[in-house]
Amino acid sequence: MADSDKKNDLEQQVKILETKIKHLTNDLNLTRQDYEDSMAKYFDIYSNMEKKVNERTAKLKELQNILKIKNQQLEIMVDSSPGMIFYKNSKEQYVRVNKKFAEMFGLTISNILGKTHSEIFPGDFDNIIGNDQEVLRKKAPVLNRAGFINTVKGQRHMLINKVPYKDIDGNIIGIIGFVIDMTDMYKVEQEKNDLKEKLVRAEKMEAIGLLAGGVAHDLNNILTGIVSYPDLLLLEVPEDSPLRKPIITIQESGLKAAAIVQDLLTLARRGVIKSEIANVNELINDYLNSLEYDKLKLNHPNVIVKTELDKKLLNIRCSPIHIVKTIMNLVINAAEAMPEGGTVILGTKNCHIDRAFKGYENIKEGDYVLLQVKDTGMGIFGEDINRIFEPFYTNKVMGKSGTGLGMAVVWGVVKDHKGYIDIKSKPDEGTSITLYFPVTRKNISREIAKFSINDYMGNGELILVVDDIPEQRDIASLLLKKLNYRVKSVSSGEEAIKFVKNNSVDLVILDMIMTPGIDGFDTFKEMIKFNPGQKAVITSGFSETERVKETQKLGAGVYLKKPYLFEKFARTIKNELQK
Amino acid sequence: MEQNQEKKEKLDNLVKLVNDSEISSIKGIVSNIIKTINDLSSTAKDLKDIIQIDPPLTAKILKLANSAYYSTRSKISEIEHAVIWVGYDAVKELALNQKVCEIFNRDESIEGYSRYLLWKNSIGVALLGKMIYRREFGEKGEDIYAAGLLRNIGIIAEDQFLQSAFRDTLKTAKNKKKNLNFAENEIFGFDHTEVGMAIATDWKFPTELIRCIEFHHNPMEVEEVYLKRKVYTLFIADYLCQENHIGYCDAPHMDEELFVECRKALKLERYALQLIVDDMIKELKQMELQGVF
Numbered sequence: 001m002a003d004s005d006k007k008n009d010l011e012q013q014v015k016i017l018e019t020k021i022k023h024l025t026n027d028l029n030l031t032r033q034d035y036e037d038s039m040a041k042y043f044d045i046y047s048n049m050e051k052k053v054n055e056r057t058a059k060l061k062e063l064q065n066i067l068k069i070k071n072q073q074l075e076i077m078v079d080s081s082p083g084m085i086f087y088k089n090s091k092e093q094y095v096r097v098n099k100k101f102a103e104m105f106g107l108t109i110s111n112i113l114g115k116t117h118s119e120i121f122p123g124d125f126d127n128i129i130g131n132d133q134e135v136l137r138k139k140a141p142v143l144n145r146a147g148f149i150n151t152v153k154g155q156r157h158m159l160i161n162k163v164p165y166k167d168i169d170g171n172i173i174g175i176i177g178f179v180i181d182m183t184d185m186y187k188v189e190q191e192k193n194d195l196k197e198k199l200v201r202a203e204k205m206e207a208i209g210l211l212a213g214g215v216a217h218d219l220n221n222i223l224t225g226i227v228s229y230p231d232l233l234l235l236e237v238p239e240d241s242p243l244r245k246p247i248i249t250i251q252e253s254g255l256k257a258a259a260i261v262q263d264l265l266t267l268a269r270r271g272v273i274k275s276e277i278a279n280v281n282e283l284i285n286d287y288l289n290s291l292e293y294d295k296l297k298l299n300h301p302n303v304i305v306k307t308e309l310d311k312k313l314l315n316i317r318c319s320p321i322h323i324v325k326t327i328m329n330l331v332i333n334a335a336e337a338m339p340e341g342g343t344v345i346l347g348t349k350n351c352h353i354d355r356a357f358k359g360y361e362n363i364k365e366g367d368y369v370l371l372q373v374k375d376t377g378m379g380i381f382g383e384d385i386n387r388i389f390e391p392f393y394t395n396k397v398m399g400k401s402g403t404g405l406g407m408a409v410v411w412g413v414v415k416d417h418k419g420y421i422d423i424k425s426k427p428d429e430g431t432s433i434t435l436y437f438p439v440t441r442k443n444i445s446r447e448i449a450k451f452s453i454n455d456y457m458g459n460g461e462l463i464l465v466v467d468d469i470p471e472q473r474d475i476a477s478l479l480l481k482k483l484n485y486r487v488k489s490v491s492s493g494e495e496a497i498k499f500v501k502n503n504s505v506d507l508v509i510l511d512m513i514m515t516p517g518i519d520g521f522d523t524f525k526e527m528i529k530f531n532p533g534q535k536a537v538i539t540s541g542f543s544e545t546e547r548v549k550e551t552q553k554l555g556a557g558v559y560l561k562k563p564y565l566f567e568k569f570a571r572t573i574k575n576e577l578q579k
Numbered sequence: 580m581e582q583n584q585e586k587k588e589k590l591d592n593l594v595k596l597v598n599d600s601e602i603s604s605i606k607g608i609v610s611n612i613i614k615t616i617n618d619l620s621s622t623a624k625d626l627k628d629i630i631q632i633d634p635p636l637t638a639k640i641l642k643l644a645n646s647a648y649y650s651t652r653s654k655i656s657e658i659e660h661a662v663i664w665v666g667y668d669a670v671k672e673l674a675l676n677q678k679v680c681e682i683f684n685r686d687e688s689i690e691g692y693s694r695y696l697l698w699k700n701s702i703g704v705a706l707l708g709k710m711i712y713r714r715e716f717g718e719k720g721e722d723i724y725a726a727g728l729l730r731n732i733g734i735i736a737e738d739q740f741l742q743s744a745f746r747d748t749l750k751t752a753k754n755k756k757k758n759l760n761f762a763e764n765e766i767f768g769f770d771h772t773e774v775g776m777a778i779a780t781d782w783k784f785p786t787e788l789i790r791c792i793e794f795h796h797n798p799m800e801v802e803e804v805y806l807k808r809k810v811y812t813l814f815i816a817d818y819l820c821q822e823n824h825i826g827y828c829d830a831p832h833m834d835e836e837l838f839v840e841c842r843k844a845l846k847l848e849r850y851a852l853q854l855i856v857d858d859m860i861k862e863l864k865q866m867e868l869q870g871v872f
Contacts, residue, residue: 012850019851023714030713034666041623042663 084129084158084179087165090172092116092132104181106152124150128160132175135162139172146182157183194386201390208408212264217513217540219261221469224563226254228475231566232482235453258563277440278320280348280371281309286320287327296332302341305331310349316369317440322413329406330373330433337377337431347372350439359422359434360385367439368419372432379427388423410435456570458485461506461577465489466496466523467539468514475564476509483570492516493523500527500534507577510556512540512548521551528554537576539564586769590777596740597778605678606782608633609729612675616721617785623662630658630674639677640670672724676702679728682735692749692827694738700826701728702866707816707859714855715847716808726791726813732778733771733792734759734829741767759829760796771829772796796830798841811841819856825863 078085084101088094094112102109105120112120117130125131128147135142141163149158159182165174230251237243284307287293297303316323327346334344351370357363380388389411414421417437425431463485465476473489480487488505490496494517496508508527512520520538527534536556538548548559557576560569597603611629615621631637637658644661645654655661662670683698705727712720737745744766751762760770775792787806791813794801798814801807818838821828842849 015848016850016854019848019854023851023854026714026717029717030719034668037668038663038666041667045623045659045663 083181084177086129086177086179088116088132088175088177090174092175094120095174101179104149104151104153104156128158129177129179132162135164135175136172139164139166139170149179151181156181157186197386201387204390216261216264220258220562221472223254223258223261224475225471227251227258227563228479228566230254232478235482254563275317276320277315278318278323279313279315280323280369280437281311281313283320283323284309284327284346284348284371287324287331290324290328292328293331296335300335300338300341303335303338303344304342305344305346308345308347312350313348314350314367314369314439316417316437318417318437319413322416326410326413326435327371327373329410333406334373334375334377334431337375337379342376342430345372345374347374351436353436359420361420361422363420363422363436368436369439371435371437374430374432376430379429380423380425380431381427385423385425389421453483453570456483456574458483458573458577460484460486462486462488462503463573464496464499464505464508466491466493466508466514466520467511468492468517469511472511472562479564479566479569480509480573483573485573493518493520493526496523497526500531506535507573508534508536509560509573510536510538510551512538512545512551519547521547521554524551524554524556535576535579537572582768586773589767590769590773593736593740593774594777594781597736598781600739602682602735602739605681608636608678609675609725610782610784612671612678613722613725613785613788616671616725623659623667626662626667626670626674627658630670633678636674636677640673643673644670668719668721671721675725675728682732691753694735696827697731697734698826699863700820700828701731703727703820703825703859703863704730704813704816706862706866707819707856708812710855710859710862711812711816711847711852715845715851720812722785722787723791723809723812723816726788726795726809727816729779729784729788730775730792730795730813730817731771731829733774733776736774736778737763737767737771756832758796758832770796797837799837808845811845814838814841815845815847815852819852823856823860825860 078096079099081098081100084104085098086094086101087096093114093116095114097109097112099109102112105112107120116125118125121130127149128145129149134145141161143161145160145162147158147160148155150156159180161178163176164172165176167173230247233247234244237247288305288307293305297305331344331346338344347370349370349372351368353363353365353368356365389407411421414435414437419438420436422434422436423431424434458480463480465473465480465487467473467476467489468491470491473491477487477489488499488503490499492514496510499505500508508524510520510524514520518526520540524534524536524538527536533555536551537558537560538551538556539560539562540548552559557579558572560572598606608629612626615625615629618625630640640658640661641655644665655664658670665673679701680698683694683701705724708723708727709720712718712723737748748759748762748766751757751765752759755762760772763770772793772795776789779789779792787809790801790803790806791810794810795813795817798807798810801810815838817830818833820826821830821833842852
């Protein structure tokens with residue numbers, strides 16, 4: 001090969017190598033550039049990823065926090081709920097219960113979790129909380145089931161809602177329950193109903209009272225004749241006259257009628273109760289010696305009445321007629337509760353209540369005389385016990401005995417004496433009714449002063465009788481004349497004022513209620529305008545009203561209740577004139 | 580004039596057919612990849628966004644990224660990681676290959692033509708073009724890669740929609756010992772560069788790419804100075820691939836004069852190009868093993 005060729009060949013090889021170097025260098029540069037680009041992008045992506053991870057971590061933390069707070073809120077809500085809340089799994093094991101739930105059973109939450117109701121309460125699991133059969137069978141919520149659950153607070157009346165917790169396929173994976181203790185609410189509800197009933201009863205009594213009060217006023221006026229004339233007749237009739245006995249009987253009947261009117265008034269709770277010091281033992285004896293008791297023995301031959309009386313029994317301030325009447329009513333009721341016969345025990349004793357207690361009603365602290373009437377009869381049934389004091393409430397055949405007012409009168413009398421009633425009764429074992437009367441420390445002051453007409457004779461004083469009813473005027477006039485007074489009678493307040501203006505009157509007997517025209521109060525008010533110091537006696541068949549008291553404040557004297565009893569009438573007039 | 584009007588109508592019609600066919604399915608992704616190639620501020624995330632909307636493409640890219648060729652240490656399961664591992668530019672190239680490859684799928688060999696061979700040729704030209712750019716000019720040459728892949732899209736459209744007429748052109752070219760565009764002009768009144776240009780224009784490809792497609796058989800006609808190197812290089816790559824029988828050759832009757840003219844204009848030595856061709860052939864084999872085609 002020629003040198004030049006060789007040279008050319010070598011030159012060519014050098015050229016190729018140079019080209020190769022150039023190619024490799026270029027490629028290397030680009031590759032390095034690529035590499036650098038990739039690196040840059042890698043760091044871009046990496047830092048981006050890091051940023052993203054940080055962002056996501058922060059978000060996750062935030063979410064976790066929210067979740068934690070929500071969970072805490074839920075826990076607080078669940079645990080502060082006044083109701084019992086539980087969650088059981090599909091095996092009926094408790095998974096979560098709230099504080100109230102554990103509290104009600106007197107257990108700790110950890111003692112409950114993981115166990116079934118029957119494991120916790122082996123002897124008491126078949127109840128609305130323990131038994132899940134219904135909700136498991138229905139696979140639907142079971143709402144407002146009521147039932148009794150034994151808790152640390154005793155047996156409680158509960159209301160429960162159970163909701164099945166299901167997975168997507170509808171299989172029950174748990175049971176959520178909400179239980180509310182309704183006991184107190186039911187109790188309040190019951191009390192409310194009782195109060196309502198009491199109110200209705202009170203209204204009924206009130207209505208009857210109004211009616212009775214109205215009737216009593218008229219009856220008393222009518223009775224005045226029957227009660228007052230016999231006194232006058234007896235004064236006329238010789239001591240050995242065979243008429244004396246019938247006349248006394250007439251008077252006694254009138255007095256009894258007056259007593260009945262008094263009962264009606266008592267019932268009306270406007271009782272013009274005559275207050276005396278008396279001993280209940282004596283009043284029981286009075287009853288046992290009465291005609292009424294004889295009649296009872298006749299009607300109930302198989303009934304034995306026994307007494308268990310405390311010999312050292314304290315006195316009470318009372319209206320003896322009313323107490324006797326009460327005893328009588330209770331004994332009649334007791335006897336009638338034993339149609340096959342039995343024993344009635346009348347008992348008394350002293351009793352000190354040092355802490356108020358709830359019997360049939362709330363009985364307050366104090367010293368009491370107890371009057372107990374016990375029978376061995378059929379007892380009083382459920383609802384009846386709450387209503388026996390209602391007027392005309394009876395499960396006896398109406399009309400057979402009594403007026404339907406017997407027990408109502410008992411109630412009224414006891415209330416008028418500021419006493420209380422307690423009843424204990426068991427069907428077929430008998431009933432015991434105990435009356436509590438406040439004790440008085442005063443001795444018996446029932447003076448039965450020997451009545452002598454001569455002590456009360458007048459000296460011709462002029463007395464003005466003001467009454468709208470003619471019979472009343474006549475009786476008063478007759479009585480006054482018998483007592484040696486001069487009498488003038490008028491039928492209205494207006495006439496009376498006119499008369500007093502022109503004449504000097506020693507005493508005015510002033511009826512409180514007069515129709516038409518002004519009443520006793522207005523009449524007296526007018527009279528003292530021109531004649532201050534005018535003496536007066538106020539009379540009425542009605543209760544001692546505010547109006548009566550106001551009139552007395554103006555200076556009128558005693559209040560003289562109709563019907564007039566001669567002795568009392570005479571004494572009152574005499575006393576007033578001597579003032 | 581009337582002839583031009585008729586040609587335009589024919590071409591428009593063809594483009595319409597292409598747009599109604601499966602071929603158009605590559606439009607969006609290919610356009611977007613080319614956009615990221617031309618946009619210097621594009622990021623790996625942009626590329627990821629383009630690729631991930633096409634699940635088969637995503638799967639293919641991940642498969643390639645995980646292949647022995649790239650010998651990953653741990654399994655790559657995200658496009659973003661593939662971009663880091665394989666390289667941003669390599670992923671673009673892979674994506675482009677995959678997408679363009681889809682339209683060359685159905686295979687059938689007539690007169691030395693088949694879509695597979697056409698595809699192989701396209702890859703070869705694209706690869707060679709890129710390598711010339713890298714090694715001779717020290718530039719990345721990504722757009723010339725795309726141009727290499729897509730320069731014969733017109734042939735695909737003809738193959739698909741003009742079918743028997745296209746087979747006639749293949750026969751005519753062979754019988755008359757002429758290049759394909761001669762037969763096309765004779766039978767259709769236009770050639771595949773015009774069809775490709777029409778499609779690329781309709782698909783709103785960048786101007787450089789449209790020009791490359793338009794002038795890939797007659798590079799001297801390109802007027803824009805900044806495009807000359809690209810168009811000349813594409814022609815040189817095309818010439819060299821034909822010379823080395825890489826895939827289907829639409830212009831077996833080579834214009835050596837034009838080749839030399841281009842080579843001279845770009846100051847590329849024959850031996851230097853031969854060095855690159857040798858390496859290209861090696862790499863193409865590698866790609867074949869990789870399963871790119």
